[in-house]
Amino acid sequence: MSFEWPWQYNFPPFFTLQPNADTRQKQLEAWCSLALSYCRHHKLYTLDVMEAQESPMFNNKKIERKLSMETIQIVFEELRKKGNLEWLDKNKLRCLVMWRRPEEWGKLIYQWVSKNGMVNSVFTLYELSNGDDTQEEEFHGLEEWMLLRSLQALQTDGRAEIISMDDGKDRFIKAL
Amino acid sequence: MDRFSWTNGLLEINETLVIQQRGVRLYDGDDKAKMDVGVALLSTHRLIWRDNKNHECCIAMPLSQILFFEEQAGGIGKSAKIVIHLHPTPPNKEPGPYQQSKYSYIKLSFKEHGQIEFYRRLTEEMTKKRWENMPVSQPIPTGTGLQAGRTRAVGIVGIERKIEEKRKETDKNISEAFEDLSKLMVKAKEMVELSKSIANKIKDKQGDITEDETIRFKSYLLSMGIADPVTRETHGSGTHYHMQLAKQLGDMLQAPLEERGGMMALTEVYCLVNRARGMELLSPEDLVNACKMFESLKLPLRLRVFDSGVMVVQLQSHSEEEMIASALDNVSDKGSLTAEEFAKLLGLSVLLSKERLLLAEKMGHLCRDDSVEGLRFYPNLF
Numbered sequence: 001m002s003f004e005w006p007w008q009y010n011f012p013p014f015f016t017l018q019p020n021a022d023t024r025q026k027q028l029e030a031w032c033s034l035a036l037s038y039c040r041h042h043k044l045y046t047l048d049v050m051e052a053q054e055s056p057m058f059n060n061k062k063i064e065r066k067l068s069m070e071t072i073q074i075v076f077e078e079l080r081k082k083g084n085l086e087w088l089d090k091n092k093l094r095c096l097v098m099w100r101r102p103e104e105w106g107k108l109i110y111q112w113v114s115k116n117g118m119v120n121s122v123f124t125l126y127e128l129s130n131g132d133d134t135q136e137e138e139f140h141g142l143e144e145w146m147l148l149r150s151l152q153a154l155q156t157d158g159r160a161e162i163i164s165m166d167d168g169k170d171r172f173i174k175a176l
Numbered sequence: 177m178d179r180f181s182w183t184n185g186l187l188e189i190n191e192t193l194v195i196q197q198r199g200v201r202l203y204d205g206d207d208k209a210k211m212d213v214g215v216a217l218l219s220t221h222r223l224i225w226r227d228n229k230n231h232e233c234c235i236a237m238p239l240s241q242i243l244f245f246e247e248q249a250g251g252i253g254k255s256a257k258i259v260i261h262l263h264p265t266p267p268n269k270e271p272g273p274y275q276q277s278k279y280s281y282i283k284l285s286f287k288e289h290g291q292i293e294f295y296r297r298l299t300e301e302m303t304k305k306r307w308e309n310m311p312v313s314q315p316i317p318t319g320t321g322l323q324a325g326r327t328r329a330v331g332i333v334g335i336e337r338k339i340e341e342k343r344k345e346t347d348k349n350i351s352e353a354f355e356d357l358s359k360l361m362v363k364a365k366e367m368v369e370l371s372k373s374i375a376n377k378i379k380d381k382q383g384d385i386t387e388d389e390t391i392r393f394k395s396y397l398l399s400m401g402i403a404d405p406v407t408r409e410t411h412g413s414g415t416h417y418h419m420q421l422a423k424q425l426g427d428m429l430q431a432p433l434e435e436r437g438g439m440m441a442l443t444e445v446y447c448l449v450n451r452a453r454g455m456e457l458l459s460p461e462d463l464v465n466a467c468k469m470f471e472s473l474k475l476p477l478r479l480r481v482f483d484s485g486v487m488v489v490q491l492q493s494h495s496e497e498e499m500i501a502s503a504l505d506n507v508s509d510k511g512s513l514t515a516e517e518f519a520k521l522l523g524l525s526v527l528l529s530k531e532r533l534l535l536a537e538k539m540g541h542l543c544r545d546d547s548v549e550g551l552r553f554y555p556n557l558f
Contacts, residue, residue, distance in 0.1 A: 012512075012545040013554045023543050026558040065547060 003041045006034055015065035017074065031067075031075045036084060040099040045143050049076070049093050098146065105139055105150035110159055112137055113175040122163070122172045125151075177204035178277040179241050179262050181270035183224065185234040190310040191221045195297045199288030200225065203257070205279025216284055218297055221307040223260075235272055237262075239307055247295055248283070256291045257283045258298070419473060421458070421466035425449065426475035429489060433477070438494035441527055442467070442479075442487040482531050483538075500536045504555060507533075507542060512554045 008014040008030045018024040038057045039047070052058055052072060059066035067075070076095065079085035083101050088094040100108075109128065113119060116133070127134075129147050134140045139147070151173055154160035163172040187193060200216035202209035202225060211233065217224040223242070227233035243261040250256035261281040286294070425445075432448060433440055440448075442464070450457045458466075467479035467489060476492045506521060507513045513521070519529035533553045536542045543556040 008558070011554070011557060012547070012552070013543040016544055016546040018543050018558075020537055020540055020543070020556075022540055023537075023556055023558050030558070065545075 003038060006030060009034065009060060010063060012063055012065050015060070015067055015071075017068075017071045028075060028078050032078050032082065032084070035075060035079065036097070036099040039097045043141065045097060045146060046088070047095050047097050049073075049095070096145075098149075102146070102149040102153040105142065105146065106154040106157070106159070108137070108139055109150060110154060110175060112139075119175050122174045125171055125173070128173070177202065177209055177279070177282055178272065178274040179265055179269070179282075180225070180235040180237045180272040180274065182272055183222075183234050183236040185224065185226055185231070185236075187219060188221070191219050191307075194218045194220060194301060195294060197286065197288075197290040197294050198228075199286065199290075201255075201285040201287060203283035203285060204274065204277050205281060206283075207279075209273075209282075211273070213287060216294070218294065218301060220301060220310065223298075239301060239305075241266075242302060245295075245298065245302075247291065255285045255287045256289070257285045258291055258295055259283050418462065418466045418469055421462060422469040422473055422475060425463075425466055426470070426473075426477055428452065429477060430491075433489070433491050437522070437524065439488050439490040439524075439528060441525060442489060444525070445489050482535075484531070484534070486527060486531055488528065488531075496535070499532055500539055500541060503532050503536045504541045507536075507553055508555045512545065512552045514550055514552050518553075 008027075014027065014030070018027050035057060039045070049069075049072065053066065053069060058072055073092070076085055076092070079097075080087070080095075084098050086096040086098070088096060112134070123131075125144060125147055129140065129142045129144070139150075142150075148171075151160055151162055154175075155162055159176055161174045161176060163174060165171075196215055196217040198215050199213055201213045202211055211225075211227060212229065214225055214227045214233075217226070222236045222238050224234065224236040226235075241262050243263050245258055245260040248257040248259050259281055260283070264280070284291075284294070428449065429440070429445065436444075445467075446458070446460060446463055449463065464479075464487070467477075467487075470477045470479055470489075478490055478492055479487060480490055481487050503518070506518065510517070510521075513533070515526055515530035515533055518524075518533060519526040522529060524532075533542060537544060537553065537556075541556055542553045543558060545552045545554060
């Protein structure tokens with residue numbers, strides 16, 4: 001299924017940072033949701049800022065408009081404030097995109113666990129993300145770091161326990 | 177002291193400076209003259225005195241006026257003096273500091289000494305009577321004319337002196353040139369008075385003079401540009417002047433404003449007003465100050481400053497909302513507009529049309545698209 005662009009994507013002013021505060025607010029929200037849905041659609045979990053500027057996400061070749069680097073940074077900052085983005089380096093060149101926040105993932109996973117009556121059983125991370133049983137689930141194919149964070153969020157909530165083996169390599173989860 | 181005449185202090189051709197002495201005070205007979213201490217100069221033709229502080233105050237008397245003179249020794253608290261007795265005033269004497277005097281002698285009081293040398297030179301000149309042999313003609317500027325015994329300086333000092341002289345000459349030329357202008361202005365004022373009085377007389381005698389002639393006469397006045405302009409002089413400077421000016425502008429600008437859709441940039445107003453006035457032009461300051469008074473004088477005009485600093489004069493009846501609504505319509509019609517396109521559409525100047533678009537954007541009706549192609553405005557679909 002090809003990605004469906006929102007109407008703003010073909011509206012040239014969308015690519016100019018609006019000076020009017022109200023208009024700008026709406027514009028940035030639209031950009032945030034576009035960025036997140038694009039990443040979700042293409043299962044992108046990390047972004048390289050330089051590449052992003054040239055990717056269709058921020059660059060609409062059809063109307064010959066693209067976001068300036070400044071504005072991209074502003075959009076990313078908005079995402080970060082909302083908890084959907086995390087910088088991987090100090091120079092803000094690479095970032096993690098969490099088009100679902102860890103808490104949201106955690107909830108989904110727990111729902112699946114309890115739906116299948118597997119509370120109090122123990123899993124490996126691999127089972128969760130790549131097991132046959134989870135094929136249908138959205139969190140299937142979730143990258144390990146993301147999965148781990150989601151489970152950590154669950155752990156904070158008291159809904160799961162992460163058990164590490166002595167060699168620190170394997171990890172097990174017990175849903176509570 | 178009534179033998180002296182005002183002079184510009186310049187030596188004439190064939191006239192040479194003999195000696196000059198600072199610290200000289202003049203006496204009219206036995207009374208101190210009204211001037212301060214100054215410099216006394218003796219030339220081959222005249223006795224000149226110049227005020228120390230105000231170099232404009234310079235008077236001279238031909239040496240032929242001198243009957244005889246004598247020294248008066250100084251004493252304790254009194255400076256040495258030279259008393260000069262004078263012939264009666266000739267009938268064609270140029271005006272001077274004193275119209276008349278009861279004395280026919282003057283005194284030079286030497287506060288900084290030098291009377292001995294001065295007396296000696298004066299005696300010499302009065303003996304030689306060089307002015308009789310060397311008639312003076314057109315005066316030529318000799319720089320300051322005061323540096324007696326100025327050696328022909330060479331080198332840098334000489335160059336510097338020459339530059340200084342030139343500068344002083346230029347200064348003098350400029351003030352002379354403007355002298356004529358101020359004389360002209362005085363004459364112009366007289367003319368205005370005259371025309372006004374004639375106009376009034378015509379008004380009074382309305383029955384005797386035909387309408388036709390009155391109209392003709394008034395048109396002559398108008399063509400001379402004397403339709404009673406509000407001048408700084410007639411109304412003084414400051415707020416009173418600006419108030420009158422504001423009223424005049426209020427009348428004048430109604431029609432042009434309506435033609436241009438109710439708004440004109442202040443620069444356009446400036447050009448329009450000054451072109452109409454012809455003389456007694458307005459300075460930008462005066463225009464701005466007058467415009468600021470529109471509101472307090474309850475005139476139907478307003479001075480308005482946009483965020484960008486552009487100042488316009490607009491009719492009070494001019495509604496901003498209407499303008500913005502119509503701007504939105506225009507933009508929606510065409511999908512998008514640049515400031516230039518909008519200006520062309522409305523027949524406004526680009527400056528004003530841009531202001532209008534920016535205002536609409538501020539209100540949230542429009543949004544902008546800034547690219548290498550330029551700045552375009554779209555209806556705000558966000």
